[in-house]
Amino acid sequence: MAELLRLESVSRRFGGLQALVDVSLSIGAGEVLGLIGPNGAGKTTLVNVITGVHTASSGRVLFEGNEITRLRPYRTARAGLARTFQVVQPFPELSVLDNVRAAALFSSGGSMHEARQVAEEKLAFVGLSERASLPAANLTLAMRKRLELAKALAMHPKLLFLDEVNAGLNSAEVEQAMALIRRIAGSGVTIVLIEHLMKVVLSVSSRVVVLHNGALIADGSPAQVVSNPQVVEAYLGKKYAQRATEAAQ
Ligand SMILES: Nc1ncnc2c1ncn2[C@@H]1O[C@H](COP(=O)(O)OP(=O)(O)OP(=O)(O)O)[C@@H](O)[C@H]1O
Numbered sequence: 001m002a003e004l005l006r007l008e009s010v011s012r013r014f015g016g017l018q019a020l021v022d023v024s025l026s027i028g029a030g031e032v033l034g035l036i037g038p039n040g041a042g043k044t045t046l047v048n049v050i051t052g053v054h055t056a057s058s059g060r061v062l063f064e065g066n067e068i069t070r071l072r073p074y075r076t077a078r079a080g081l082a083r084t085f086q087v088v089q090p091f092p093e094l095s096v097l098d099n100v101r102a103a104a105l106f107s108s109g110g111s112m113h114e115a116r117q118v119a120e121e122k123l124a125f126v127g128l129s130e131r132a133s134l135p136a137a138n139l140t141l142a143m144r145k146r147l148e149l150a151k152a153l154a155m156h157p158k159l160l161f162l163d164e165v166n167a168g169l170n171s172a173e174v175e176q177a178m179a180l181i182r183r184i185a186g187s188g189v190t191i192v193l194i195e196h197l198m199k200v201v202l203s204v205s206s207r208v209v210v211l212h213n214g215a216l217i218a219d220g221s222p223a224q225v226v227s228n229p230q231v232v233e234a235y236l237g238k239k240y241a242q243r244a245t246e247a248a249q
């Protein structure tokens, strides 16, 4: 599998707080990588550092072999990195279509006409075509999450970071979102999935990594990671581990 993204000893400090500590990681093209860990572990910070929202305090980030460590977000977007935001923030008074069109224009710099076509195609993909002309403010949370996905996809990413796209959704909405994530992966986009719902992580990821206090403490198959004692101690809890073991028997 060709390497798509490589982190070499990436650290990030916020004042006295060490949010990322020497994170080294390789992501191959076509992977769906689950990124899990407790609140405050550094998951969103990792995405921010990779996409250029924050810069690494030390270490290097390489995408397709090229160093992107200090590139600003619009440059990483044009290189092929896209992300959804944990707190969804559409332009509320713009239509659903125009929100996606803006994302398409931002990444491609192509014509208005092309951007509209891309936006319509991505809205259809996430099942929001019927809401295209509504102001984004009128959407439910589940629909705003799908709008986030459409915006990210309109940037034609090679690597897509999904930051808690299921948070706050009910179980039927989570099922729909999982199906969508599988379809995105099936279309050839490499995915990093930040997710607290273990059911989703385990059923969608081909590999799972765990952050704890800014450091990577585990990297392996979903089954390896959930039975790793350090991961159970730091994140999953003993009750979860017991249930997982019983379910496996
Ligand atoms: N811009 C910032 N300025 C200062 N501290 C920050 C900033 N962003 C994140 N932090 C801190 O860095 C640490 C990691 O935060 P981060 O948001 O990356 O965690 P997370 O793993 O995404 O957590 P959650 O699961 O709650 O979303 C936290 O202690 C957080 O308070």
Ligand SMILES: [Mg+2]
Binding pocket: 043, 044, 045, 086
């Ligand atoms: Mg976060």
